[in-house]
Amino acid sequence: MAGHSKWANIKHRKARVDEKRAQIFTKISRELIVATKQGGSDPEANPRLKAVIQKARQANLPMDNINRVIQKASGEGGGANYEEVVYEGYGPGGVAIMLDILTDNRNRTAGEIRYIFSRNGGSLGENGCVAWMFEKKGIIVANLPPGAEEESVMLAAIEAGADDVSVEDGVLEITTAPEDLEKVQQKITMMGVVLERAETSMVPTNTVTITDPEQARQVLKLAELLEDHDDVQTVFANFDIPEEILAQIDIG
Numbered sequence: 001m002a003g004h005s006k007w008a009n010i011k012h013r014k015a016r017v018d019e020k021r022a023q024i025f026t027k028i029s030r031e032l033i034v035a036t037k038q039g040g041s042d043p044e045a046n047p048r049l050k051a052v053i054q055k056a057r058q059a060n061l062p063m064d065n066i067n068r069v070i071q072k073a074s075g076e077g078g079g080a081n082y083e084e085v086v087y088e089g090y091g092p093g094g095v096a097i098m099l100d101i102l103t104d105n106r107n108r109t110a111g112e113i114r115y116i117f118s119r120n121g122g123s124l125g126e127n128g129c130v131a132w133m134f135e136k137k138g139i140i141v142a143n144l145p146p147g148a149e150e151e152s153v154m155l156a157a158i159e160a161g162a163d164d165v166s167v168e169d170g171v172l173e174i175t176t177a178p179e180d181l182e183k184v185q186q187k188i189t190m191m192g193v194v195l196e197r198a199e200t201s202m203v204p205t206n207t208v209t210i211t212d213p214e215q216a217r218q219v220l221k222l223a224e225l226l227e228d229h230d231d232v233q234t235v236f237a238n239f240d241i242p243e244e245i246l247a248q249i250d251i252g
Contacts, residue, residue: 020228021059027233028056029069030102034082036073051199058197080104087113088130091237092121092218095208096130099226100234109231116229120222133238134202137163138181140174145192153191160187171196175203204238213248216241220249 031052039046043053049070056066085101087110103109114124144153144167153172154165161180166173172193176184178200185198210216219239227235 023228023230024059025061025065026230027102028052028059028061029065030080030082031233032056032066032069033073033080034084034102036070037081041070041074055197055199058195085109086127086131087124088127089113089117089124090122090130091117091222091239092215093208093210093212093239095122095210095219095237095239096133096204097122097223097226098130098134098202098236099232100236101231102233103231112229113226113232116222116225120225121218122222133206134204134236136178137201137203138174138176138178138184138198139201139203140172140176140181140185140188140198141196142172142174142188142198143194143196144170144172145194148192153188153193156187156191157184160184201234202236204236207238207240209240209242211242211245213245216245217249 032049035046035049035052039048041049043050053066057063082102082104083106085103085106087099087101089097089099091097099113101109101113110124116122117124140157144150150167154167157165157172157174160183162174162176162184164175172188174184174188181198181200185195189195210219219237219241223235223237223239226232
């Protein structure tokens with residue numbers, strides 16, 4: 001789930017990244033296909049493709065695989081034709097959820113997503129029902145190198161255009177306007193900062209705090225099932241679960 005550091009922490013604890021590497025590669029490959037078909041195979045002339053390649057490299061997708069997908073997508077009739085769709089809905093406790101979808105069969109995908117929502121305490125809504133609760137932002141999560149001066153890195157990020165910068169336990173979290181993402185990323189990389197991810201995301205303007213352990217479990221289950229769906233590229237949500245509630249539920 002993008003744009004939600006607590007969810008990222010939960011996923012880390014569950015050690016799901018390695019288990020789902022094949023699924024991650026499949027989803028990124030779809031993004032490569034769409035980006036190539038829309039803007040061509042040259043990443044320098046196609047900013048979207050450049051961003052997806054960077055995402056693929058951060059996920060340790062081999063460059064040979066990336067080039068193979070791009071070459072196929074740029075060839076005549078190469079690759080499947082995916083349609084970009086945004087679905088919106090509500091989870092338990094009125095949590096707002098947005099989904100970035102890439103599908104080659106909109107009717108099938110809509111039915112499957114509606115089923116996941118309805119079976120897990122949520123409901124699929126109309127277009128625009130929750131979009132107003134989110135804003136598009138650039139998100140950078142990075143690790144400070146040993147001996148780095150936090151204040152110097154934070155100041156450099158702000159001078160490069162960052163809207164907000166925080167550091168906790170050596171982990172740097174930066175929020176930018178989407179158009180400033182690459183500039184800020186380049187600036188801190190030059191200072192030896194190691195990127196974990198740099199992407200545009202839909203960030204909630206307000207959050208719903210879940211204080212009931214059972215409801216928290218339901219919200220996490222719904223988010224995980226949606227994220228696991230093959231056609232769902234990214235899940236955005238506005239829930240916040242306090243650490244003391246997380247400690248009471250099984251997320252393993």
